[in-house]
Amino acid sequence: MVYRKYYQRGRYVKKLIDDYCVLDIETTGLSWQKDKIIEIGILKIRNQKIVERYSQLINPQIHINAFITQLTGIDNQMVQDMPCLSNIQNDVLQFIGQDIIIGHNVTFDLNFIANRFQVNLPNEYMDTMQFARKVYPALPHHRLTDMVELLNLSTNEHRSLADCISTYELYEHLKNQIIEQNISL
Structure with missing residues (x-):
């Protein structure tokens, strides 16, 4: 039996905030144990506005299957000359800094990242x-x-930065609804 250390993905909170990072990744599959990250997108939000963007395709050093290429539009040729994950790790962590990270079903992304x-x-x-x-x-x-369609937000495309923009718009909409309707978190 092989023992594998599991890394912590941070601490879940519920707050209404104006400064944060939105994170999204694309992967070769659903298992952080077996699959690899092929794209990372991050938006830095200050005072409810996008102030900086980070986007990087990543060479997973494994084959990207046809299903993932059809879903994301990312193929093996697109990533062959891209950096591997270890080469961008410091850039990603520095970009995020100490910000609260927001994402849609974000535990998926953070399990992969951690x-x-x-x-x-x-x-x-x-x-x-x-x-x-x-x-x-x-x-x-x-x-x-579903939320993009319901609220007529920017189209999410299963590409990291596009999904970050949709998630940012969704969070700002939901935050306003929570305030207006006095919904308890």
């Missing part, structure tokens, strides 16, 4: 999917694509 970088993330994080469930409890699904 365990593929082999670091315990100290950051607090929030999940817009959980906020969407609070604001729209009657919806059958709260996937990012």
Whole structure:
């Protein structure tokens, strides 16, 4: 039996904030134990506005299958000359800094980041999917694509930066709804 250390993805919180980072990744599959990150996108938000963007394709050093290419548009040729994950790790962690990280179903992304970088993330994080469930409890699904369609947000494309923009717009919308409707977090 092989023992594997699991790294911490940060601490989940629920807050209404104006300064944060939005994070999204694309991967070769759903398992952080077996699959690899092929793209990272991050938005830095200050006073509810996008002030900086980080986007990087990553060479996973394994084959990207046809399903993932069809879903994301990212193929093997696109990543062959890109840096591997270890070459961008410091850039990603410095970009995020001590910010609260926001994402849609963000535990997926943070499990990959923490365990593929082999670091315990100290950051607090929030999940817009959980906020969407609070604001729209009657919806059958709260996937990012469902919320984008419902609220007519920027199209999410299963590309990191585009999904970050959709998630940013969603969080700002949900935050306003929580304030207006006096919804308890």
